[in-house]
Amino acid sequence: MTIKQTRVDANKLIDFSAKALQKLGVPEEDAKITAKMLVASDLRGIDSHGVAHLNMFYARRIKLGIINLHPRPKVFSQASATATIDGDQGLGFVIGHWAMTEAIKRAQKTGAGFITVGNSTHFGAASYYAMMALEYDMIGIAMTNSVAGVVAPGSTKPAVGTNPLAVAVPAQEKPPFVLDMATSVVAGGKLEIARRLGASIPEGWAIDNEGKPITDPNKRTPGEGGLLPLGGNPTQGIYKGFGLGVLVEILCGILSGSGAAILHEGPSEARGNAGDHFFGALRIDSFLPVDKFKKSMDEMIEAFETLPKLPNVKKIFVAGGYEAEITKDRKANGIPLDPPVILSLQELAKELNIEYNL
Amino acid sequence: MTIKQTRVDANKLIDFSAKALQKLGVPEEDAKITAKMLVASDLRGIDSHGVAHLNMFYARRIKLGIINLHPRPKVFSQASATATIDGDQGLGFVIGHWAMTEAIKRAQKTGAGFITVGNSTHFGAASYYAMMALEYDMIGIAMTNSVAGVVAPGSTKPAVGTNPLAVAVPAQEKPPFVLDMATSVVAGGKLEIARRLGASIPEGWAIDNEGKPITDPNKRTPGEGGLLPLGGNPTQGIYKGFGLGVLVEILCGILSGSGAAILHEGPSEARGNAGDHFFGALRIDSFLPVDKFKKSMDEMIEAFETLPKLPNVKKIFVAGGYEAEITKDRKANGIPLDPPVILSLQELAKELNIEYNL
Numbered sequence: 001m002t003i004k005q006t007r008v009d010a011n012k013l014i015d016f017s018a019k020a021l022q023k024l025g026v027p028e029e030d031a032k033i034t035a036k037m038l039v040a041s042d043l044r045g046i047d048s049h050g051v052a053h054l055n056m057f058y059a060r061r062i063k064l065g066i067i068n069l070h071p072r073p074k075v076f077s078q079a080s081a082t083a084t085i086d087g088d089q090g091l092g093f094v095i096g097h098w099a100m101t102e103a104i105k106r107a108q109k110t111g112a113g114f115i116t117v118g119n120s121t122h123f124g125a126a127s128y129y130a131m132m133a134l135e136y137d138m139i140g141i142a143m144t145n146s147v148a149g150v151v152a153p154g155s156t157k158p159a160v161g162t163n164p165l166a167v168a169v170p171a172q173e174k175p176p177f178v179l180d181m182a183t184s185v186v187a188g189g190k191l192e193i194a195r196r197l198g199a200s201i202p203e204g205w206a207i208d209n210e211g212k213p214i215t216d217p218n219k220r221t222p223g224e225g226g227l228l229p230l231g232g233n234p235t236q237g238i239y240k241g242f243g244l245g246v247l248v249e250i251l252c253g254i255l256s257g258s259g260a261a262i263l264h265e266g267p268s269e270a271r272g273n274a275g276d277h278f279f280g281a282l283r284i285d286s287f288l289p290v291d292k293f294k295k296s297m298d299e300m301i302e303a304f305e306t307l308p309k310l311p312n313v314k315k316i317f318v319a320g321g322y323e324a325e326i327t328k329d330r331k332a333n334g335i336p337l338d339p340p341v342i343l344s345l346q347e348l349a350k351e352l353n354i355e356y357n358l
Numbered sequence: 359m360t361i362k363q364t365r366v367d368a369n370k371l372i373d374f375s376a377k378a379l380q381k382l383g384v385p386e387e388d389a390k391i392t393a394k395m396l397v398a399s400d401l402r403g404i405d406s407h408g409v410a411h412l413n414m415f416y417a418r419r420i421k422l423g424i425i426n427l428h429p430r431p432k433v434f435s436q437a438s439a440t441a442t443i444d445g446d447q448g449l450g451f452v453i454g455h456w457a458m459t460e461a462i463k464r465a466q467k468t469g470a471g472f473i474t475v476g477n478s479t480h481f482g483a484a485s486y487y488a489m490m491a492l493e494y495d496m497i498g499i500a501m502t503n504s505v506a507g508v509v510a511p512g513s514t515k516p517a518v519g520t521n522p523l524a525v526a527v528p529a530q531e532k533p534p535f536v537l538d539m540a541t542s543v544v545a546g547g548k549l550e551i552a553r554r555l556g557a558s559i560p561e562g563w564a565i566d567n568e569g570k571p572i573t574d575p576n577k578r579t580p581g582e583g584g585l586l587p588l589g590g591n592p593t594q595g596i597y598k599g600f601g602l603g604v605l606v607e608i609l610c611g612i613l614s615g616s617g618a619a620i621l622h623e624g625p626s627e628a629r630g631n632a633g634d635h636f637f638g639a640l641r642i643d644s645f646l647p648v649d650k651f652k653k654s655m656d657e658m659i660e661a662f663e664t665l666p667k668l669p670n671v672k673k674i675f676v677a678g679g680y681e682a683e684i685t686k687d688r689k690a691n692g693i694p695l696d697p698p699v700i701l702s703l704q705e706l707a708k709e710l711n712i713e714y715n716l
Contacts, residue, residue, distance in 0.1 A: 077644075078469065078643065078644045078645075079467075079468055079469025079470075079641065079644035080438070080439075080467075080468045080469065081438075081439045081468040081469045081470040081644075082468075082469030082470055082640065082641070082644040082645055083645075084645045084646060109437075109438075110437055110438045110439040110440075110468045110470070111436070111437025111438065111439040111440030111472070112437075112439040112440055112468070112470040112471075112472050113470075114469070114470050114640060116645050116646075139608075139609075139613075152662050152665055152674050153674070153675075154667055154668055154671035154673075154674045154675075155665040155666055155667055155668065155671070155674055156666065156668060157665045157666055159661075159662050159665060167605055169605075169608050177604065177605075177608065179598075179601035179602070179604075179605060181595070181597075181598040181601060185589075185594055185595050186595070202593045202594075204593070204594050211668045230588060230589060230595050230598055230599075231543075231588060231589070232594055235560050235562070236543055236560075236562050236590055236594075237539070237543050237544070237588050239539075239675075239677065240537075240539040240588055241588075242677075243537035243539060243676075243677035244537070246535065246537075246658075246662075246676060246677060247525055247527075247535075247537060247677075249658065250497075250527050250535065250655070250658075251497075253658075254651060254654045254655055254658060255497075255642070255645050255646060255651065256645070256646070257646050257650065257654075259654050259657065259658070260654070260657065260658035260661065262658065262661045262662070263657060263658065263661055282440065282472060283437065283440070284613070285436065286435075286436045286437035286439075286440040287436075287440055287441075287442045287474050287613050287614070288442060288474075288613060288614070288615050292615065293612060293613065296612045296615075296617050296618070297608070297612055299617065299618065299621060300604075300607065300608075300611075300612060300617070300618035300620065300621065303517075303618065303620045303621055304510050304517050304604075304620070307510055307513040307515045307517060308513055308514065308515055309512055309513055310512055310513065310514060310569045313512035313513070315512075316510050316511070316512045316513055317511075317512075317597075318601075318604060319597065319600075319601035319604065319605075
C-alpha cells in the first residue's frame with residue numbers, strides 16, 4: 001500500500017509552523033523554537049512527532065486553553081548540579097528547551113547537570129533535547145512520562161506510558177550516537193500509522209483486555225488492554241522493558257513531585273498526555289579529553305559497521321546512524337508529507353488566515 | 359528436572375568466602391567486602407553472580423595472576439560532580455565499591471555524582487553498587503561492559519557484551535525499586551544454567567553463525583553467533599536493546615578511556631571479561647523532600663500491585679519486588695546451593711587448607 005507523498009522544504013515548513021503558532025497566541029520566540037523542534041522530528045524521520053501533530057494535537061490543545069502560553073516556570077535548586085522545575089503548564093517544547101539548557105549550564109560548572117520537570121505538557125520527540133548537548137561536547141539525556149497505555153506484566157490494564165528515553169553522544173566523523181526509544185515494544189505512533197494505512201500490526205505489540213494478542217490496531221479500547229513493554233513476554237525479557245518504563249516514571253513523575261501518571265484522575269488531556277520530564281548532561285572533558293573520546297567513538301562505530309553482514313543486510317546501523325541518513329536526504333530533497341497531514345496544515349492555514357505556501 | 363540443593367547460612371557463606379579470598383592473597387578488608395557482595399547476589403537470587411563463581415571464576419583468575427591484589431587506583435577529576443578512575447587491574451568488587459562510594463560522596467556535595475572506571479576487572483552483579491546509594495536516600499546507578507558476546511542487528515558476530523545496567527531507588531514501606539538487567543534478551547548466566555541442567559533454551563535468545571535460532575545452549579561457538587539484544591528481532595525492538603548495550607559500552611569503555619571491548623585484542627580473560635564500569639548517584643533531597651518522594655514511590659508501587667491480574671498470575675511485581683521476597687526467604691532459611699557449586703567450594707577449601715563448615 002503506497003500513499004502519494006509531497007516533499008516539502010524544511011525551512012518553509014518551520015516558517016509556516018512558527019507563523020501558525022504565533023497566530024494561535026504563542027509568543028514569537030517560543031513559536032520559533034517549537035516550530036524548529038517539530039520540523040527537526042520530521043527531518044529525522046520521526047514522522048509521528050513532527051508537523052503531523054501541529055494541527056490535530058498542539059493547535060487543538062492550545063485552542064482548548066489547556067496549555068499556558070505565558071508560563072512562568074519556577075526553579076527549585078538545593079545543589080549545584082541538580083534542580084527541579086515547575087513548568088507552569090507551559091508548552092512542553094518551550095519548557096523542555098529551557099530545562100535542558102539549564103542542565104547544560106550546570107554541567108559546564110560541575111561536570112553533570114540533572115533537571116526534573118513537573119507540570120509541563122507534551123514536549124515532542126525526546127531526541128531533540130538530548131541532541132542539544134552535542135554542540136557543547138556533552139552527553140545529553142532526555143525522558144518524559146506519558147499517559148498510562150502500557151500494561152504491567154501479568155495485567156491487562158495500563159500501568160505506565162510509552163515513557164521514551166533518549167541519549168545523544170557526539171562522535172568525530174561518524175554521526176552522533178542518538179538512541180531515542182519508547183520503553184514499550186513500539187511507540188503509540190506505530191499503531192496510529194497502521195490505523196492510517198488500514199494495516200494490521202504484528203503479534204507482540206499489544207494485548208486486549210483478556211491478554212490476547214491484538215493484530216487489528218483499531219481494536220484496543222481505551223483503558224483496557226494496551227501496548228506491551230519492550231521484551232513483550234516473560235521469556236524474552238518483558239520485565240526489563242517494564243522496569244525501564246517505571247524508571248522513566250520515577251525520574252519524571254515521582255522525582256518532580258507530580259506523582260505517577262497512573263494516579264492522575266480525570267482526563268489526561270489537560271496534561272497534554274505527557275507532563276513530566278527529566279533531562280541530563282555530562283560534560284565529556286570532565287572525564288576524558290574530548291578528542292580522544294570522539295576518536296574512540298568513531299573507532300567503535302567503524303568496528304560495528306564493518307562486522308560481517310547477514311544476507312540481505314546492506315548496512316549495520318548504530319543508533320542515530322539511520323536517522324542521520326534520512327536527515328541528509330530530507331534536508332536536500334524535502335520532507336515527505338502524507339495527504340492527511342497536508343490537508344490538516346491547509347485547514348490550519350485557512351482557519352488562522354495565514355498563507356499556505358508549502 | 360530437579361536438582362537436590364543444600365541450604366546454607368548466608369553469614370557462614372560470607373565468612374567462608376572471605377577466608378578463602380584472604381588465603382588467595384586478597385587483603386582482609388577487600389576480602390570481606392568481596393565476600394559480602396558475592397553472597398549478596400545469592401541472597402537476591404542472582405545465583406549466576408554469587409559464590410558459584412568464587413572458585414571457578416575469581417579464584418582461578420587470582421591464581422593466574424590476572425588480578426592485581428594490591429591495586430593503587432588513580433582518580434582524575436576536572437569537576438566537582440564527575441571523575442574518571444583507573445582501576446589498576448584490581449579486583450572489580452573492590453574497585454567498584456570504592457568508585458561507587460566516590461559517586462555518593464560527590465552527590466552529597468553537588469546533588470549528582472558520576473564516575474567512569476577503566477582498567478578494572480569483573481565486578482559481580484551491578485545491583486549491589488546501585489543499592490549502595492539507598493541508605494543515603496539517593497538513586498544509584500551502576501553499569502559494566504563485558505566481553506563481546508551479543509550480536510549487532512544484521513550481523514552474526516558479537517559487537518558488545520551483555521552490558522548490564524542497574525538502577526536502585528528507595529521507597530518507604532515497599533521494597534526499593536531495583537532494576538538490574540542485561541541489555542541482551544538474557545544474560546549469559548541463563549545459558550550457563552541451561553547447560554548445567556542439560557536443558558534447551560527458547561528460540562529468540564541466541565543465534566548461530568548463519569543467523570538461525572539456537573535452542574541447544576552448547577551449540578554456540580565462541581566468536582561466531584551469539585546472544586541477541588533485548589527486543590530480539592527488528593519487529594520487536596532489537597535496535598532498542600542494541601542501543602542500550604552500546605550506551606553502556608560508551609559510558610564504561612569509551613568514557614573511561616579504555617575503548618570499546620570489541621577492539622581489545624588478545625584473550626579477554628586478562629580483563630576478567632568485564633573491565634570498565636560506570637557509577638552514578640542522584641541525591642533525592644536536592645530535587646524533592648525525601649519523605650514526599652518515598653511516599654510517592656509507595657503509592658505508585660501499590661497502584662501497580664493492585665492492578666487486575668491475568669488468570670494464574672499471583673502477584674504483579676515491580677523491579678526488585680520479587681528479589682526482595684527471595685532475600686527474605688534466603689535470610690531466614692539459607693541460600694540453596696546446587697551440588698556442583700557445593701563441590702567447587704569443598705575443593706577450594708581443600709586446596710587452600712581452610713575448614714569447610716557450611
